[in-house]
Amino acid sequence: QQPVQSPQAVILREGEDAVINCSSSKALYSVHWYRQKHGEAPVFLMILLKGGEQKGHEKISASFNEKKQQSSLYLTASQLSYSGTYFCGTEIGQGAQKLVFGQGTRLTINP
Amino acid sequence: ETGVTQSPTHLIKTRGQQVTLRCSSQSGHNTVSWYQQALGQGPQFIFQYYREEKNGRGNFPPRFSGLQFPNYSSELNVNALELDDSALYLCASSLDAGGYNEQFFGPGTRLTVL
Helix, strand or coil, X not given: CCCEEECCEEEEECCCXXXXXXXXXXXXXXXXXXXXXXXXXXXXEEEEECCCCXXXXXXXXXXXXXXXXXXXXXXXXXXXXXXXXXXXXXXXXXXCCCCEXXXXXXXXXXX | CCCCEEECCEEEECCCCCXXXXXXXXXXXXXXXXXXXXXXXXCEXXXXXXXXXXXXXXXXXXXXXXXXXXXXCEEEEECCCCHHHCEEEEEEEXXXXXXXXXXXXXXXXXXXXX
């Protein structure tokens, strides 16, 4: 039931783009994206709802393919501050009240 | 506006003991969710409280229990501690219980069971 994230880790130079994918074997109601820096709490980035509604960060975009039960997070012109571990959390039904997080994707941005 | 706070920051217990972790939700938030995060893993959902009522539970044994107070702060209690309970325990508060609400995480409590 845990969503699968890919890649597990990626190393970029500042200014490069990255895509992080999140796939589920179950039909999804919503996908939530969070970033966690080492030793810190996860921080909200984006929510995507079934039906196309989105809520989130201005400089980060994401897509949600309901048929394929997949979501992708797009980080363009990456900055050093983007480094951290990215988690997708999936909700399998409205009112399910349960976010199931993937194992995370570690993103390292080098100058 | 005060963010989500958790106490204590770190805790060391021995196997078989009991522990209580505390979480103060962000002002105006009526929903608190608890997560367990093992090293190198994503957070795992333990349970959620909405307006003092339990509103969903993950795959954790009954020795993991909790409650939410009228001011919407919350406690997580773990009885009969096991070595595998060693982890970072995160609480997150949200404005409401629906899926369109971002969760604001606290800094966590690092529990070590010896």
